[in-house]
Amino acid sequence: MKYILDRGYAYEILEWAYKKNPGPWYKHSINVAKATEQIILELKKCGHTLDVNLAYNAALLHDVGRFKGFTKSVVHSYDGYMYMNDLGYLGNAIICVTHSFPCKNNNIESAADWSLVPVHMKKLLVKILDNNFEYDLYNKVITLCDALADAEGFTILEKRLISVGLRHGTNLNTTSHWKGFYEIKSELEGLIGRSIYSLLPGIENSIYKKIDY
Ligand SMILES: [Fe+2]
Numbered sequence: 001m002k003y004i005l006d007r008g009y010a011y012e013i014l015e016w017a018y019k020k021n022p023g024p025w026y027k028h029s030i031n032v033a034k035a036t037e038q039i040i041l042e043l044k045k046c047g048h049t050l051d052v053n054l055a056y057n058a059a060l061l062h063d064v065g066r067f068k069g070f071t072k073s074v075v076h077s078y079d080g081y082m083y084m085n086d087l088g089y090l091g092n093a094i095i096c097v098t099h100s101f102p103c104k105n106n107n108i109e110s111a112a113d114w115s116l117v118p119v120h121m122k123k124l125l126v127k128i129l130d131n132n133f134e135y136d137l138y139n140k141v142i143t144l145c146d147a148l149a150d151a152e153g154f155t156i157l158e159k160r161l162i163s164v165g166l167r168h169g170t171n172l173n174t175t176s177h178w179k180g181f182y183e184i185k186s187e188l189e190g191l192i193g194r195s196i197y198s199l200l201p202g203i204e205n206s207i208y209k210k211i212d213y
Contacts, residue, residue, distance in 0.1 A: 003054045003091035010057035013087075017067035024151035025066045031149035032142065033060040038199040039141050042192045050137060058095045059142045065096055072113045073100055073168070078121045081128065091138075097128045098135060099143045103180030111173070144184045148200065155206035156197065157181055166213035 004010050018026040036059035040050050065071075065080025080096030101108065108114070108126055117125075135143070147160045161178055189196055197203050 001091040001094070002089050003051075004057040004061070004089050005051070005053050007053060007057060007060075010060050013064060014060055017064045020067040021069050023066065023070075025063050027151035028149060029060055029063050031151070031153055032062060032145045033057070035059075035145040035149050035154055035200055036141050039145065039188065039192075039196060040137075042194075042199055043137060043141075043188075046192055048137060048191070054091075055138050055141060058092050058138060059145060061092055062095050062099045062142055062146060072116060074111050074114065074117055074125060075121065078117075078125060081124070094128060094132055095139060095142055097125060098132055098139045099146050101129060101180075102143050102147075102184060103176045140184045140188060144181060144188065144196070147181050148196070148203075150212070152209065153206070154200040154203040156203060157185065159206055159211060163212045166211070 004013075014026065014029060033056045037052055037056045040052050040055040044050055044052070061080070061084065063076065063080065064083060065076035065078065067083070068076070068079045071079065077097045077100045081093045084090075084093035084096055100111075108129055111117075114122070132139070147157055147164075148154055150160060150163070161181065165174065185196055192199075
């Protein structure tokens with residue numbers, strides 16, 4: 001599975017996508033990459049064989065599908081997958097999809113606004129998730145970090161989840177979606193033997209900031 005290893009190239013792609021559709025997702029992406037780097041470095045200290053550049057770049061580009069403009073969550077995942085796969089980086093492409101599905105037992109069809117997603121997109125998304133049912137550590141770390149970073153910096157999970165819920169709404173599936181993040185957090189904390197929050201400098205400041213909604 002091919003991933004982008006060069007940070008300069010990954011930033012070139014991010015800058016291109018940002019020019020197409022400027023927005024807070026750009027700084028969010030950089031902060032997700034920074035959080036990912038910290039956790040991957042800690043996992044490496046604990047003996048896991050992981051590539052920091054691979055993880056950083058995959059995190060940096062997890063939302064690259066936003067280049068298309070404001071679209072439904074599942075559609076930005078599809079657009080990111082198509083773009084990265086066309087460039088020849090299947091590993092990055094898959095992370096554009098998996099990061100949107102923290103709970104692997106979730107029925108994809110209960111994703112928000114699934115009924116509005118074109119059939120050809122639905123088919124591909126279902127296939128990608130079926131083929132990647134077991135997330136590796138890269139997928140887990142990036143999926144979690146997507147919920148630990150906004151455009152301002154690092155944030156506690158609760159604040160980020162509530163902010164997303166207030167902005168995009170919730171559905172019957174929201175609690176299992178949230179549980180997916182807590183399960184990943186708890187698994188990773190088990191591997192590193194400490195709180196994920198202790199790896200993210202300044203995260204405590206997030207509790208004093210106004211919530212976006
Ligand atoms: Fe994101």
